[in-house]
Structures are given as C-alpha cells and as structure tokens.
Amino acid sequence: MDSARNPYTPNAGASPEIVVxxxxxxxxxxxxLGRLGAGRTHQxxxxxxxxxVGKTVLLNEFRDIAHQENWEVIEHEASKHDDSRFRQTMATLLRGALLRLSPRARWTDRGHRAASVITAFSVSMDQQGTWSLGWDVEPSEGLGDHGELGMDLSDALVAVGEAAQERQRGVAILIDEVQFLSARQLEALIQAIHKTVQRKLPITFVGAGLPQIAELAGDAKSYAERLFQxxxxxxxxxxxxxxxxxDPAAAESVQYDDDAVDLAVEITRGYPxxxxxxxxxxxxIAEQNPISRDDVEQAREAYEAKLDSSFFRVRLDRATPLQSAYMRAMAELGPEPQKADAVARVLGRESSQVGPTRAELIDMGLLYTPEHGYAAFTVPDxxxxxxRAVPELLVPPIQKRKKRT
Structure with a gap:
C-alpha cells in the first residue's frame, strides 16, 4: 500500500482519524459543560x-468540544515540579486564558480583579527571589497572596471563573498525567475546584492519569469522590x-478480510x-486489496519489534537493575496483579527488602496498586x-551498608 496514504497513527497522544x-x-x-454553562453544578x-488506552486522545477530543461550545481551554501535562514551579505554570496558563476571554483593553472590574489575583498567585518567594509573570498588573492584597497553595489557587480560579461568567463563557482545565502532581498540588487543585463548584462558576477541571489517581485524589481530599467522576x-x-x-482503511477504499480482522483483534486485544x-x-506490508489474514500475520513481527523498541523499551531503560529484576519477577508470576510477598519470594528476598523498590516503580508510573498489597503493570502486555527483553532473572546482590567509624 502507499505509505503516504497510511491512515493509522501510532504516535503518543495523536488522535486517530476515527475515534470509536x-x-x-x-x-x-x-x-x-452544558450544566456549568447554565449555572448548575456537576461533577x-x-x-x-x-x-x-487513549486517555490523551480523549482530552484532545474534549478540547475540541470545549472550543465548539465557546469555552476557553487550559491544557497542561503534569510533571514532577516543586510548588513554586507549579504556581508559575498555573499562573501563566490562567493569564493566557484571561487574555483570550477578553483583550486587556476591554477588561471590566472583574477582568482587572482576576488579573491582580493571578499576579498575586504567581508571586513565589524562593532562593531566586520573586518571579515575574510578565505583565505590569499590580498584585491584589488579601486574595491569592496567603502563601498557602490551596487557598491561593482557589482565589485565582474563582476570580477567573467570575470573569468568564461575566463574558457568558467558561474555562475547562485539561490536565494529563495527573499522577505526577505532588500530593499538595493535587490537594490544592481539588480544593480550588470545590470552591468554584460552591460558587456555581463555569470553570472545571478534567484530568487523565494512571489507575492510582482515584485513590490519590481521595487521600488528598475526602470529598474528592463526590466532586469528581x-x-x-x-x-x-x-x-x-x-x-x-x-474504518480507517475503508476511508482509503481498502478492505480487510473478516479473518484478517479477527486476527488483528486477537493480537491487539482491543488496546487503541x-x-x-x-x-x-x-x-x-500489504500489497493486495483486500488485506488478508496472511498480511496481518506477516506484520506481527514488525509490530512486536516496534513496540519493543519504543513503547516498552523507554520504560525499561529508566529502571535500575534491581527495579528491572522486580518487574521481571512480576512477569514470571503472570500478567495478573501480584502480591508483594510473592514477588519478593521469586527474588529470594524479604518483602521489607524490596518494598522500597516497589514504591519507586509506583512513583515512576511503571506500577500501580489495584488493591492493598498487590501491584500491576501500568502498560498492557x-x-x-x-x-522477551530479560530472558533470565538476574537479581543484584544486596548492598551492605558501610559501617560508620
């Protein structure tokens, strides 16, 4: 087939031509969006x-829907930053949203108030001094300047929400990789959204992340389970x-034999x-139309090789020898979630000895805990x-601590 007409998009976060x-x-x-726009509340x-599985693709779909509904959109991919950097990022994003809601020359009192609160929120005192937001708006006094992240972010979102409400518009905050927010940052975000809900403001947060997010959100604020779906x-x-x-192939006038589709579904197990x-x-690989089962079978080796060299490999490359051994021991036990003590036995260690390694892998986003005492891979297959990548389980020797003299 003509490579230039290839309708499939195996790129991280890239939206496929057909989302199903x-x-x-x-x-x-x-x-x-409809309920918030009408002045009602909604989770x-x-x-x-x-x-x-397509979480980022869905966030992209939500962005397009929000724009269609004339909502302003703030997009952010979370990463591990300290609270000062988080403030700077959120302040920059809120500043941009406010300017897109209304040009500065047309700001009303609410617009000016929102700008001053964002300025106050952006000010972070650290070893480098005061960070500048890049506009000459004086910071407010008593709003966004408490020095407590949750209170300050609440003030900022409420002020922006009120400015949006006046313009009969709304603001959707879309954050990917939510699990990389620190506990304090996640707590602040939840607290701020809770405040906008109480004020019935057209501002919302939609996040995407690994399965542990629901537990992390509940730990951050007990009311999170009522605030979010x-x-x-x-x-x-x-x-x-x-x-x-x-369907992508059909859009290019190329068909699949039924048994070719059956094999493709079996191989991929439906993961987008x-x-x-x-x-x-x-x-x-295919040279004839329709695509046959033999074409799919022949493509399987290249498919697995591509996943191994990119989708899978980048995760293994981040792991230390002991972390790699831990994941290899889990794989030896099977694809299901594994108990911590069972993995430790395969490694020939006590659970307490490899507990820190397990915690590191969870923090890195390579494992998650579907239930207490169990861990599972965050990546299918x-x-x-x-x-395949580690045919033999090799467990690094225990590093003995040096005695203090």
Whole structure:
C-alpha cells in the first residue's frame, strides 16, 4: 500500500482519524459543560486507565468540544515540579486564558480583579527571589497572596471563573498525567475546584492519569469522590476494535478480510495504541486489496519489534537493575496483579527488602496498586515484553551498608 496514504497513527497522544468506543465519555463531557454553562453544578472528571488506552486522545477530543461550545481551554501535562514551579505554570496558563476571554483593553472590574489575583498567585518567594509573570498588573492584597497553595489557587480560579461568567463563557482545565502532581498540588487543585463548584462558576477541571489517581485524589481530599467522576478508559470492545481497524482503511477504499480482522483483534486485544501500531505495520506490508489474514500475520513481527523498541523499551531503560529484576519477577508470576510477598519470594528476598523498590516503580508510573498489597503493570502486555527483553532473572546482590567509624 502507499505509505503516504497510511491512515493509522501510532504516535503518543495523536488522535486517530476515527475515534470509536468513547461516546460515553464525550457525552459526559458535553453534559458537564452544558450544566456549568447554565449555572448548575456537576461533577468534574478524572479519567483513569493504563498506558495506550487513549486517555490523551480523549482530552484532545474534549478540547475540541470545549472550543465548539465557546469555552476557553487550559491544557497542561503534569510533571514532577516543586510548588513554586507549579504556581508559575498555573499562573501563566490562567493569564493566557484571561487574555483570550477578553483583550486587556476591554477588561471590566472583574477582568482587572482576576488579573491582580493571578499576579498575586504567581508571586513565589524562593532562593531566586520573586518571579515575574510578565505583565505590569499590580498584585491584589488579601486574595491569592496567603502563601498557602490551596487557598491561593482557589482565589485565582474563582476570580477567573467570575470573569468568564461575566463574558457568558467558561474555562475547562485539561490536565494529563495527573499522577505526577505532588500530593499538595493535587490537594490544592481539588480544593480550588470545590470552591468554584460552591460558587456555581463555569470553570472545571478534567484530568487523565494512571489507575492510582482515584485513590490519590481521595487521600488528598475526602470529598474528592463526590466532586469528581472517575470513568475508567479501557480497551475497546471487540465490535469497536473491529471498527477501529477497518474504518480507517475503508476511508482509503481498502478492505480487510473478516479473518484478517479477527486476527488483528486477537493480537491487539482491543488496546487503541496497539491497534494503531498493528494497523500501520499491516498497511506497510500489504500489497493486495483486500488485506488478508496472511498480511496481518506477516506484520506481527514488525509490530512486536516496534513496540519493543519504543513503547516498552523507554520504560525499561529508566529502571535500575534491581527495579528491572522486580518487574521481571512480576512477569514470571503472570500478567495478573501480584502480591508483594510473592514477588519478593521469586527474588529470594524479604518483602521489607524490596518494598522500597516497589514504591519507586509506583512513583515512576511503571506500577500501580489495584488493591492493598498487590501491584500491576501500568502498560498492557508489559509482562510479555519483560520475558522477551530479560530472558533470565538476574537479581543484584544486596548492598551492605558501610559501617560508620
């Protein structure tokens, strides 16, 4: 097939040409915007799921929907930063949103007030002194300047929400990789959204992250479970997976044999990223229309090699030898969530000895805890990859602590 016409998009966060199986989530988002725009309250959303299931793609869909509804959008991919950097980032994003809601020359009292609160929020005293937001707006006094992140962010979001409400518009804050926010940052964000809900303001937060987010949010604020919906984004149903495989090709007037689709669904197990990767490799190999089962079978090796060298490998490359051994031991036990003591036995260690390693892998986003005492991979089929990439389990020796003299 012509590579230039390849309709599949195996890129991180790239929206496929045809998004299927996510109607429930997009409907929920439209309802959220509609209710907030009408002055009612509604639960915000934090989508949870493994890597490669399309959470980022959904956030992109939400951005487009928000723009269609004339809402302003703030987009951010969370990373591990201290509170000072978090303030700077949020202040910059809120400043941009306010300017897009209304040009500075047209600011009303609410617009000026929002700007001054954002300025106050942005001021962070650290070893480098005061950070400048980049505009000559005096900071407010008594709002956004408490020095407590949750209170200050609440003031900033309320002020921006009031400015948006006056313009008969709204602001949607879309944050990806929420699990990388610190506990204090997540708590501040939840607290701020709670305050906007109490004021019935048209401002909302929609996040996406790994499965541990629901637990982290609950730990941060006990009312988070009432403030947010936590829809799970999972693999596609067999029917939707078939559509995701066949419809992009059909748009290029290329068909699949039924048994070719059956094999593609079996190989990918309905995971959206895997479908895009396999579809891409099949397109590159196939020479005849319709695409046959043999084409899919021949593409399988290139498909697995591509996943191994990119999607999987970048995660293993971040791990220390002991972290790699821990994941290899988990893989040896199977794809299901594994108990900590069972993994420790495979490693020939006590649970207490490898507990810190397990915690590090969770903090890195490579594992999550579906229930107490268990851990699972955040990437589908990572157990199979570990068995391929690390054929033999090698456990580093215990490092003895040097005695103090």
């Amino acid at each position: 199986g996510r109607g429930e989530q997009t409907k929920a988002f439209r309802t959220l 915000s959303m934090v989508m949870v799921g493994l890597r490669g 936590f829809p799970t984004v999972d693999s596609l149903s067999p029917e939707d997976a078939r559509t995701a495989i066949t 990223y895997f479908i895009q990767e396999l579809g891409y490799q099949v397109w590159e 990572f157990d199979k990859y570990m068995l």
